[in-house]
Amino acid sequence: MSNLPYSFLLEVLFRCVVIYIVLLSILKLSGRRGIKQLSIFELVIILTFGSAAGDPLFYEDVGLIPAICVFIIILGLYRATTYLVSKSKKAERWLEGKPIYLIKDGEFSIDEFSKESMALDEFFAELRLRNISHIGQVDLAILETTGEISIFYLPNDKVKYGLPTLPHLFYERQVKLYANKNYACRFCGKIEKPETETTKCICPRCGKQDWVVAINDKKIS
Ligand SMILES: [Zn+2]
Known part of the structure; x- marks a missing residue:
């Protein structure tokens, strides 16, 4: 800890701000308005985002770009799945379950x-x-x-x-x-x-x- 350069702390600060803004925009783009009721699938997304966002925050050798790629890929998958669910009753039942x-x-x-x-x-x-x-x-x-x-x-x-x-x-x-x-x-x-x-x-x-x-x-x- 003691030999951690101050410049890296500044870098961490910068990364936090970037990840925060990217995550907010991605979640906004996903079309969800709240987090009160998450389906299992959506929970998986949030967890993946969380872990992708976590590493680049404080590991010096993990860059920001891979994390942002992860966000974009996951967002794409999410949109594809919600599209599938809206088109197919079968997919909807499998993913969302039934009452x-x-x-x-x-x-x-x-x-x-x-x-x-x-x-x-x-x-x-x-x-x-x-x-x-x-x-x-x-x-x-x-x-x-x-x-x-x-x-x-x-x-x-x-x-x-x-x-x-x-x-x-x-x-x-x-x-x-x-x-x-x-x-x-x-x-x-x-x-x-x-x-x-x-x-x-x-x-x-x-x-x-x-x-x-x-x-x-x-x-x-
Ligand atoms: Zn009984």
Whole structure:
């Protein structure tokens, strides 16, 4: 460090300014207006830009020109891809994915849901942030391609018993199920109301044996 010439520090300053201006212009040219929702593809672009911009900032032997070439090539690829996506439905589905039903009619849509690697904790947190205390309040929950979740509520008079999203209820596993009480399957959200007391209730929908007490509170608006 000590034998680093001051002139190189000036050079670093100059490179920072150039990279900053080039990056800003390139991102502007890419046609995006914000960074709130990035697709996976766009994230790849930003990461590539970041690493191409990083090296020439402080490595003396890495010049500015290769980095700028990288920016221009990536921008070209990005424009080509967005063009392809706008022309082909197939390419769009492959790149952007398609919306996925997470909840249908107060229960998890397990055939679609299980394929998704989305963490249940994260999903429940999202539901709680919208004052949803159990999934019996939800008609439809859809994971959009942007990563956001759309929720359609059941009207209050149609709210049914559902799997609680509240941690103190969700983690309270029930081994013995009592007669005529509503229980929710922790895996798929199916509601069961055993006719007799039992310790061996198998979920008719998903085959698991993992129950919690279901609740049917109305949604607070
Ligand atoms: Zn189940």
